[in-house]
Structure formats: C-alpha cells, structure tokens
Amino acid sequence: MRRPILVLVAAAVLLLGAASVFLYTQLQDSRTANNKLETASHATQEQYAQTIGAIAAIQDSLNAIGPRDQNLPVEGSNFRDERRMGAPSGQEALERIGLLRASIERSKQRIGRLEASLRNSKLHASGLEKLVASLRRTTEEKEAQIALLSAQVDTLHVQVGALTTHVAEAEETVRARDVAVADRQRELATVYWVADKKSALEKAGVIESRGGLLGIGKTLQPSGRAPGAAFHELNTDEQTVIQLSSARVQVISAQPLSSYELRPINGKMELHIVEPQEFRKVRQLVIVTT
16 A cells, blocks of 8 residues: 555656746746847837937927028018129028028938838837828928028029119119210310410411401401310319410400409419309300410
C-alpha cells in the first residue's frame, strides 16, 4: 500500500514541477511582451509629440504669411501707392512676394513629408489627419492670396508705367509752355536802341529830317526803315540803364518822357528807365549824341 502512495506523490511532484516551469515561462513571456508594449507605447507617444510639433511649426509658418500686414496693396490703392510701386518700394514688394512664395513652397514640402511619415508609421489618428488636411487647406488659401497679390502688383506696375508716361508728357508740356512764356516775356520786355552822332545815324538810315519849309525848320525823326543790325537789344526786365559815350544827348524816338530819365554820371550821360512797361511801348530807342 505504501508503494502506490509513493508513486502518486512522485507523480504529483512532477506535475507540480512541470506546472511551475510552464508558469515561469509564461511569466517571462508576459514580461517580455509587456516591455515591448511599453517601448512601443513610448515610441508612439514620441512620434505623436513630434507630429504635433511639426504641425505647430508649419501652422506658425503659415500664420506668418500675411501680405495685408506688409504694407502691400492687396486691396484698393490710391495714386500715392501706385507712385510708390514705381519707386524702390515697388522692387521691395516684388521681393516680398518672392519670399512669401518661397515660404509657402517650404510649407507644402513639409506637409508632404509629414503626410508620408504618417502613412509609413503605425500612428493612425483621425485628429492628426484632420490637422494635416487643415494645414493643406490653409496653404492653398495663402497661395491664392499671394497669386492675387502678384496679379495686383502687376496691374499696379502697368498703371504706374502709364502714369509715368502721362506725367512725363505733362512735364514736357509744362516745360515747353514755360519756355514759350519766357520767350514771349523776353520779347515783350526787349527794346532796340542805338546812340550815335547825327551824321552816322543818317548814313545808316536810322533817322531822317522831316517837315520844315525849303529846308528850314526840319526835325529829326526815326526813319522806321533802319536795318535791325544797326540796333542793340535791351531786356528792360533785366537792365534799366544805358550808358552813353557823350555828355550831350537827344532822345528823338517817342518814348514817354515820364518813363525815363537822363542823368549825368562822371561827365557822361546815362539813360535810366524808370517805368519799363511804359518805356517799351515804343520798341525802338534812337539817341543822337554830340
């Protein structure tokens, strides 16, 4: 009877040992699986955090693209804005648009890499996918804004070109008018004078004797037929004094007496024009010296 009991005890011990080994093995496998799960969980969390960081960085980059805050005429502009677009600031606007386009292109590339990373990873979260889709929509909106801005800048350059041409034409017209006015004013202010002895003036045909009876009582008068080369020009807006070479002179042309004065200076006579507008009503001044 003892023998069967020993056999049973031995069998029980063997079964217990086998069960212990099996349980130990299962425990080790469970620990290994748990460690793998913890490692995978940490990796997933790290990847999630990196993805969120990348999304935030891209969103910040897109938020920085704000052409309306860069003093660029996205909306209506006035003539002053258009004139600025033709100046160095116009080149600055084009450079700014180039920078905005480059920033958008970089954002699109980063979004593409982010989408590829999500596809290749085991991280599948609808929230992340929605965020990435929102980033892509925002990028497209920013790209549309830049396209609109670029078109408006091109339009402004065309307008500035037309305005520049118009202004140049207007300035040329004003210059031509100013020249014409100056020429006309100079013409109106200019008188022609000659001063010489009687014989020289008669020989040049500047003066002639008129009136009288039988050669008696004739008076000297301008002939009105003298060649222009015999006279000197005088702009009465710029010069009002004629210095004569003689102390005795006679004005025989018809300038109003109140418009000039004859003044002896250092033994010679000077003619001073005191009322230029009245004086130049008679265009030729003829003076006989002795």
